[in-house]
Amino acid sequence: MITFLKGVLVEKHPTRVVLDVSGVGHEVFVPLSSYDRLPRKDEECTILTYDYVREDQHQLFGFVTEAERRVFVLLMGTSGIGPKLALSALSGLSVRELKAAVVEGDVKRLSSIQGVGKKVAERLVLELRDKISAGEALEAVAGAAEPTPANARARDAVLALTALGYKQDAARKMVQHALAGKKPPEDVEAIIRRALAGR
Numbered sequence: 001m002i003t004f005l006k007g008v009l010v011e012k013h014p015t016r017v018v019l020d021v022s023g024v025g026h027e028v029f030v031p032l033s034s035y036d037r038l039p040r041k042d043e044e045c046t047i048l049t050y051d052y053v054r055e056d057q058h059q060l061f062g063f064v065t066e067a068e069r070r071v072f073v074l075l076m077g078t079s080g081i082g083p084k085l086a087l088s089a090l091s092g093l094s095v096r097e098l099k100a101a102v103v104e105g106d107v108k109r110l111s112s113i114q115g116v117g118k119k120v121a122e123r124l125v126l127e128l129r130d131k132i133s134a135g136e137a138l139e140a141v142a143g144a145a146e147p148t149p150a151n152a153r154a155r156d157a158v159l160a161l162t163a164l165g166y167k168q169d170a171a172r173k174m175v176q177h178a179l180a181g182k183k184p185p186e187d188v189e190a191i192i193r194r195a196l197a198g199r
Contacts, residue, residue: 002060006046012038015087017062019047028062029083031072031090037064050076052083061087067095078127080120089113099140102128103172130167150184157191174198 005028007021014035019026028047030038039045047062048069061083063069068090075086089098092113101109102125110121132140154175161171178195185191 002049002051004046004048005060005062007044009039009041009043009045012041015091017047019045026060028060029087030062031068031087033068033090033094034062034064050083059083065095071095071098074128074131075124077131078124080123085115085120088115096140099132099136101125103132103140105129153184153188153191154179156188157195160188160192161195171195 005019005021005026007019007026009017010020010025011018012035014032016027016029017035017038019028028049030047034047038047047064048066049063050061050069050072052059052061061072063072072083072086072090075081075089076083081089089110093101093109097109100106105125107118107121107125110116110124111118113121116124157175157178158171161174166174174195175191177198178191182194185194
């Protein structure tokens, strides 16, 4: 299985690139999010790949970040979602926006992706919500690439509640309710106590 390619970018188009790796040209399909971060043509680059092999086809899908590849794999694991639709989803929304839409159950936003109707969007929410970790969910919803200390405490509180047996979605809602409109506690323990008291 090919996990990455390192070579010279000889062709660069919004949905596909060709990478010359030791004299062999590899066609790689990429989302717009990765295309925007690629270097100029004829420059060297490394592309993370997902090797898609079926009886009638063998295609490479490429990504600049591990986060993009992980979301692509998650999308591919959803019934009814193939590689082209997964790529379309990453081209329509950023990784953070996709995660936030899934976590918040935003079917309307997911339906805005080309090729994704309401039923597919509902399936994405249903099948992916529990596959996104508590930390990823909080960062996506907060929109913070670098979590603040307050976000980190909230994330740790969600993790602690899930360790106590609460479902991730329920734990996230409990923590959000505990922090809504109030001065945030200074430690994780206080957030957990407040979340449990609000049940």
